[in-house]
Amino acid sequence: MSLFLSIHPQNPQARLVSQVATVIRNGGVIVYPTDSCYALGCHIGDKDAMERIRRIRDADKDHNFTLVCRDLSEIATYAKVENSAFRLMKSLTPGAYTFLLKATHEVPRRLQHPKRKTIGLRVPDNKICLAILEALGEPIMSATLILPNAEMPETDPDEILQRLDKQVDLIVDGGNCGFEPTTIIDLIEDPPAILRRGKGSVAMFDTDDSIDNYSR
DSSP, X not given: OOEEEEOOXXXXXXXXXXXXXXXXXXXXXXXXXXXSSEEEXXXXXXXXXXXXXXHHHTOOTTOOOEEEOSSHHHHHHHXXXXXXXXXXXXXXXXXXXXXXXXXXTTSOGGGSOTTTOEEEEEOOOOHHHHHHHHHHTSOEEEEEOOOTTOSSOOOOHHHXXXXXXXXXXXXXXXXXXXXXXXXXXXXXXXXXXXXXXXXXXXXXXXXXXXXXOSOO
């Protein structure tokens, strides 16, 4: 049976947060809240855990995972960031945005887009998520919790337990955190391009272009 932990969304209990980090380090797959919706997560270097997430999502080998980071200082390790891109990211983080950037050699090839050699990174505005990242000391490899044949992410922790019991090692109940995915911004090109409109506001961009072609 999956471990089910209720963590306070405003004052995450340190003991429970530490438990979550230990499960990740030990190769577990978790369900956890973000500032946009619930996500599946595992250790960045764990290939077997990543494959378990693929099976849960019924995702193909080209599915784009996201590295969820605690702050921008971590992003520089995993992505090549120009000054203009960094300034934009600084103005939007923490927040419900995923930034598409060129991956560095620190990123395992299985996490990169097979053709573009890119990686999605984000810094969420969610206290539980940030507490887990702080306790873990490194990013979480993550994918939005959308089950096969579903159009929307899962939002109710009790229903998630019913559907994914024994398929994941731990479910964090952080309350209802919504169902709208992140806004995805391609920072490889200049000017930046909006690849998907989501929860994060795009009011700062003077563009009507929107391409929903990035795996959630």
